[in-house]
Amino acid sequence: MAVVRKLEERILKDGRVYPGNVLKIDTFLNHQVDTQLLGDMAEEFCELFCNCDITKVFTIEASGIAIATPVAQLLRVPLVFAKKAQSINLGDDLYATPVKSYTHKRTYDVIVAKYVLNADDRVLIIDDFLANGCALNGLLGLVEKADATVEGIGIAVEKGFQPGGAELRKRGYNLKSLAIVEELNEDNGMIRFRKQ
Amino acid sequence: MAVVRKLEERILKDGRVYPGNVLKIDTFLNHQVDTQLLGDMAEEFCELFCNCDITKVFTIEASGIAIATPVAQLLRVPLVFAKKAQSINLGDDLYATPVKSYTHKRTYDVIVAKYVLNADDRVLIIDDFLANGCALNGLLGLVEKADATVEGIGIAVEKGFQPGGAELRKRGYNLKSLAIVEELNEDNGMIRFRKQ
Numbered sequence: 001m002a003v004v005r006k007l008e009e010r011i012l013k014d015g016r017v018y019p020g021n022v023l024k025i026d027t028f029l030n031h032q033v034d035t036q037l038l039g040d041m042a043e044e045f046c047e048l049f050c051n052c053d054i055t056k057v058f059t060i061e062a063s064g065i066a067i068a069t070p071v072a073q074l075l076r077v078p079l080v081f082a083k084k085a086q087s088i089n090l091g092d093d094l095y096a097t098p099v100k101s102y103t104h105k106r107t108y109d110v111i112v113a114k115y116v117l118n119a120d121d122r123v124l125i126i127d128d129f130l131a132n133g134c135a136l137n138g139l140l141g142l143v144e145k146a147d148a149t150v151e152g153i154g155i156a157v158e159k160g161f162q163p164g165g166a167e168l169r170k171r172g173y174n175l176k177s178l179a180i181v182e183e184l185n186e187d188n189g190m191i192r193f194r195k196q
Numbered sequence: 197m198a199v200v201r202k203l204e205e206r207i208l209k210d211g212r213v214y215p216g217n218v219l220k221i222d223t224f225l226n227h228q229v230d231t232q233l234l235g236d237m238a239e240e241f242c243e244l245f246c247n248c249d250i251t252k253v254f255t256i257e258a259s260g261i262a263i264a265t266p267v268a269q270l271l272r273v274p275l276v277f278a279k280k281a282q283s284i285n286l287g288d289d290l291y292a293t294p295v296k297s298y299t300h301k302r303t304y305d306v307i308v309a310k311y312v313l314n315a316d317d318r319v320l321i322i323d324d325f326l327a328n329g330c331a332l333n334g335l336l337g338l339v340e341k342a343d344a345t346v347e348g349i350g351i352a353v354e355k356g357f358q359p360g361g362a363e364l365r366k367r368g369y370n371l372k373s374l375a376i377v378e379e380l381n382e383d384n385g386m387i388r389f390r391k392q
Binding site for chain 2: 026027028031032033034035036038039061062063065066069070072073076077078079080081083112113115116
C-alpha cells in the first residue's frame with residue numbers, strides 16, 4: 001500500500017481546505033491530474049480487485065473517468081461512464097436514477113444505455129471522491145436496474161466523516177478507499193487521515 | 197497507421213448514423229469505451245506528437261478525458277481537463293471562454309484554473325470528436341489566455357464535412373485526426389472516410 005502513503009502525502013502537500021468541509025485536490029486529481037500518481041493508484045485498484053473476475057469498470061462523468069480509464073485498461077475490460085442528464089425525454093433505451101447533488105444543490109439523473117450493462121456483468125465501480133455517496137448510489141441503482149452484479153467499489157479519496165462510506169460498508173459492499181480523510185480543519189488547514 | 201484502419205473498421209461495424217448528420221459511436225468510444233482500441237489510439241497520438249516536447253495534455257470534460265488520459269500517461273506529463281460552467285460567479289483565479297453548443301443549443305463557458313496552465317507550457321490538445329470545432333476553439337482560447345503554446349491537436353474522429361478541421365488547419369495548427377468521416381448517409385447508414 002505504498003501508493004496510499006504517496007496519495008496521503010500529496011493530499012497533505014497540495015490539498016486545500018475550505019469552509020464547509022471542502023477539500024480541493026484539483027492540482028493533482030480532478031482538474032489537473034498527476035498521471036504518475038494516477039498510474040500507481042490504478043495498479044493498486046487492479047491488485048485489490050483482480051480476483052473478482054470483473055467484466056466492466058463503471059464510473060460517472062466527469063472526473064471519475066480519469067481514474068477509471070487506466071483501471072479498465074489494466075484489467076483489460078471495457079470502461080463505461082454514466083452520464084448526467086436533465087430529467088426530460090430520456091427515452092426507453094436507457095436506465096436512469098435520480099441523484100441529489102449537494103455541491104450544486106439540484107437533482108439530476110444519471111443514465112446509462114441499456115446495451116452497455118447486462119445481467120452477466122460483474123462490475124467494478126471506480127470514482128475519485130466519496131462523501132455522502134449520492135453519485136455512487138446513483139451508479140449502484142443503475143447496476144441494479146441492469147441486473148448486473150457489483151463486485152467492488154474503488155475510491156481514491158473518501159471523506160470518512162461523511163456517511164457515504166460507512167453506509168456502503170454496512171450494506172455489504174466490497175468498498176476500498178485508498179485514502180480516508182477523518183477530519184478537516186478549515187481554520188488551520190489541518191487534514192487528518194484514518195489509520196488503515 | 198494500422199490503428200486508423202482498426203478505428204475505421206470499428207466505426208463501420210458499430211457506428212450508427214442518425215438524421216442531422218449525427219454519428220453515434222458510444223458503444224466503443226464515448227459512453228462505453230473499448231480500452232484495447234483506446235490504448236492503440238493513445239500510442240498512435242504519442243508517436244505523432246512525441247517530438248513536440250509536450251508539457252501538458254489538455255482536454256475538455258467529459259468524453260475527452262477517456263482518450264486524453266492514456267496519452268498523458270504515455271507522454272509522462274500531467275493531464276488537464278477544462279470544465280464546463282455556467283457564466284456566473286466564475287472568480288478571477290481562472291480563465292474562461294464562451295462556447296456555443298450545437299448539440300445542446302446553448303452557450304456555456306469552458307474554464308481552467310490559472311495555476312494549471314502557464315506561459316512555459318507546450319500543450320497537446322486531445323479530444324474524441326471534432327465537428328464544428330466549438331469546444332476546441334474554447335480550449336484554444338484558454339491556452340492563448342494562459343500565454344501557453346499549442347504544439348498539436350489530436351482527434352479520434354473528425355467529421356470532415358463540417359468546417360472545424362479545415363479551419364484549424366488553415367490557421368496553421370498541427371492537427372491530426374485518426375479517422376476523418378467524409379460523408380454520412382442517414383437513409384442507408386453509409387459512412388465514407390477520407391483517404392489518408
